[in-house]
Amino acid sequence: MDYQLERKILTFKEVESTQKIARHFLHQGKAVHGLVIQAASQTGGIGQKNRSWYSPLGGLWLSVILLKELPLSYFSGFSIRIGLSIIAELEKKLPLNFKLKWPNDLILAGKKVGGILTDLHSKGDFLQHLVLGIGINVNNEISSFPLEIRNQAISIKDLLEKKPVSLIEIRENVLNAIDIVLESFQKQPIRNLASLWNRRSLTFNQPVNFLFNNKIFRGIEKGITPIGELKLKIDDKIKSFSTGRIISHG
Incomplete structure (x- = not known):
């Protein structure tokens, strides 16, 4: 069975939340496996436990719909597996050293550069659908962030001598990382997840x-x-x- 994303990408200039748009497509029966909702900015981005996620111009803000009927057991530690895969793919292209902070933060130089949100719905012991939300500060100007989060955040550009980074390339790295995890479902389960985490944990x-x-x-x-x-x-x-x-x- 082919679990790879179809990568139908819908882009928007500004939305309240890519997660909400993805849920709308699901409720309307218009979603396909691998549908990607991307926005240049969000006015009401959603983080863990429904906390707000500041997502202005310059960042990568997207939601990916997964629709394959897979056993729920496949999704144990899913956000961690996605996080490990994303930072491995990004490091193939960028001269940076990423870390993870449990459960879903991407870290650069000790500060938060991104996050992962999983919204999973099941039917019995199988996946019904999953909306995977990913936000990464790429070319953002952190100096413009709200004061209460400014000292905790960083962007990829901050560590690359302020050189802009291609959002399309970062998006492709992220989608490749998701595909790698989905492809692993057809192989042996990851038995060294804990040791991989130990090397990457902040x-x-x-x-x-x-x-x-x-x-x-x-x-x-x-x-x-x-x-x-x-x-x-x-x-x-x-x-x-x-x-x-x-x-x-x-």
Whole structure:
């Protein structure tokens, strides 16, 4: 079975959210596997847990629809696999060193350069559809970002002597990365996901403050489980988390 994206790409100048447009196509029955919704800017970009995502001109803002009827077990740790694949593809083209921060942040020079959002719907034990949202600061002017996030964000251009980067090339790198993960479904499952994560994690073996159920836990990141859960050493015990987020480290 061919799982590769069809890569029908619809581009918009400005939208509220590419995720919302993708959901609209799904609800109207007009979506195909691999439909890509891309916008030059978003006025209401969506991040993890429905937090707002600032997405002005200069960045790559897109949503990809996956429609293959696949076992849900294939999607364990999916956003981490996508993140690992994206940064590997970007590093083939760019002289940069990317990291990941659990669960879905792309990191450059210790700052957030992008993020991944997965909106999965199932029917029984199989995928019904998945909308994969990806946002990357590419040519953005970080100095124009809201003050509350300005010091935490970075763009690819910032580390390339302010030279503009082709958004089309970055988009193709991202879509290639998704295809690589989808193609892996036809082969042996990834057995070294945890070791790949350890090499790429921003906070591996470092102390972190972790927000879970409105409580902050202090622990040492000890990697991930085979299904992508975060492992923290707290009071000499290893605890695994499937939700929550790292709010600070070090």
